[in-house]
Amino acid sequence: MMSLNTDPETPVAIGASATFSDLAFVRDRRVGRLATADASGTPSVVPVCYALLEVAGAPAIFIAIDEKPKGDPRSLQRVRNIQSRPDVSMVVDDYSEDWQRLAWVLVRGSARMVEPGEVEHAPAVAAVRAKYQQYASMRLEHLPVILIEALTTTSWLGSGALEGIAEVRSGRDEFAELVRGRRSVRAFSSRPVARWIIEEAITAAGWAPSPHGRQPWRFVVVESPERRLALADAMAVTWHEQLSLDGQDDAVIASRLAKSRDRLIRAPVLIIPCLYLADVDVYPDIDRQAAEELMAVQSLGAAIQNLLLSVYAAGADAGWMCAPLFCPEIVQETLGLEATLQPHALIPVGYAAADPVRRPHRPVDELIVAWQ
């Protein structure tokens, strides 16, 4: 009898020397390092995605063999190793710069291949799919899976690792690095940006919170050098007028305009996040309507932050220019946008020509003004 056990609240059956807390730690993480050895004892380690299940009331780990563009998945080193030597180990760990939070669990077990049609195969495929949405479209039904059973565990937890550890999600450290590493870049090299980076960033933007889930934002991508130039020239007219109104002298105006123009022309891609209010709730009173639109703008900011983080995570850089806010009609007209698309910002995307100088960030006790 086999049962799926992907719910973090459900205890996992404990093996002879596998502790519940070790197995819960393994179950709640997303990547392990699987060590196998060939007949002569030569080791091999690969990162693996896995699911923890019960087989006949005992914990077991299933690892899918990914659909590969070419070649026989059964010829993979790990598969050949398991077939000649079933003893395997898998390490699942948390790394943190705060070493009190370090933690790892070493699982040892006996592995075998489970072929399509065998009793464990379908639940294994369902379990890895439930855990990793990336498997949704892969034809795992036709591929064998690795089953590791007779599990034993050994673990080590730093003194701070247990505090709230069950709730900590994987990627926490990477997240902190991304948040701190992202920077507003104002000088770009001419290196082009791959299309997937832009698509991934706009996909990330699409996961931002929004009022009633209405997603009141759309994105315009401007890549053609002629269009970027046209946009820079069209906006320069407004910039010039506004800087003159501020009483700036001609030399300062010329220098600022040249810098802004340079950014739009050098960055290989511009993304223009637009507020899109066509789907937001409509209220009879001005106050609630204004609040609804303000929420949409707040949501646009959240979407832009997702976008910026995604670009940075992909190894590229972005900036944030507010210029379209001051001349939305000019941007609409130059790019031929419908009136429902209100350009709110301009995000140049590319690769930094130099690391920008950043202002110091306020410490947390300055940011929290009350904790009542």
Ligand SMILES: Cc1cc2nc3c(=O)[nH]c(=O)nc-3n(C[C@H](O)[C@H](O)[C@H](O)COP(=O)(O)O)c2cc1C
């Ligand atoms: C709404 C908004 C508008 C911004 N507009 C501009 C802009 O027009 N030009 C610019 O160089 N930076 C602009 N920025 C970027 C900020 O200057 C930048 O985020 C800030 O200096 C902190 O630097 P960091 O992003 O590197 O942490 C804008 C940021 C926000 C949130």
